[in-house]
Amino acid sequence: RRLARRPPVTLLDVFQQHARRRPRQPLLLFQDQIHTYEDVERQSNRAAWALSRRLGLRSGQTVAVFLPNEPGYLWTWLALAKLGCAMACLNCNVRGRALRHALDAAQATLVLASPGERGTGGCPGGLWGHGGVVVAKGHPGAGHP
Numbered sequence: 001r002r003l004a005r006r007p008p009v010t011l012l013d014v015f016q017q018h019a020r021r022r023p024r025q026p027l028l029l030f031q032d033q034i035h036t037y038e039d040v041e042r043q044s045n046r047a048a049w050a051l052s053r054r055l056g057l058r059s060g061q062t063v064a065v066f067l068p069n070e071p072g073y074l075w076t077w078l079a080l081a082k083l084g085c086a087m088a089c090l091n092c093n094v095r096g097r098a099l100r101h102a103l104d105a106a107q108a109t110l111v112l113a114s115p116g117e118r119g120t121g122g123c124p125g126g127l128w129g130h131g132g133v134v135v136a137k138g139h140p141g142a143g144h145p
Contacts, residue, residue, distance in 0.1 A: 010081070011081070012078065012081040012082065015037075015040075015041075015078065016041070018037050019037040019038065019040070019041040022037060023036060023037050023038035023041070024036050024037075024038060025037055027039075027040055028040065028071055028074065030070060030071050033071070035071055040071075040074060040075055040078065041078075043071075043072075043075040044074075044075035044076075044078035044079045044082065045079075045082075046075075047075050047076055047078075047079035048078075048079035048080075048082045048083050051063075051079055051080070051083060051085075051110075052083055055110065057083055057085060057109075057110060058083070058085075059083060059084030059085065060084060060085070060086075061085050061086070061108075061109045061110070062085065062086040062087075062088055062106060062107060062108045062109060063080055063085050063086070063087055063088065063108055063109070063110045063111070063112060064088040064090055064102075064103060064106045064108035064110070064111045064112070065077070065080075065087050065088065065089055065090060065111075065112050066090040066092055066111060066112065066113040066114070067092060067112065067113065067114050068092045068114055069092075072114075076112060088102075088105075088106035088108050090102050090103070090106070092113075092114070
């Protein structure tokens, strides 16, 4: 029924509703860290700002995301949803030809990966903390990871 509404209710809408109603309620437990709705909303806003202002990302673009299963994945997804960008989820365990195929199929204008995925040790300061993010612009088939 929610999708039949015009406009449809999205997961982003539901998340933001919960963040407004219960900001200090725990949303995510990762190792020994507890992230509340407020924390995740703040981090996703920071990520959306960085992707938009620093990298020029705009609505309608596709971003390939090559991140491990950690909190940063959640706020990256929310940030992209807030910007109106499609997210091509890449399995961070895939390598070689399978990874190349996934990158080519995504036709992304940007690839986001954790520093270890590129073997560079990270980018200075990252984009929004928590280990940083390696960014490759342009179509992945053009020599990017």
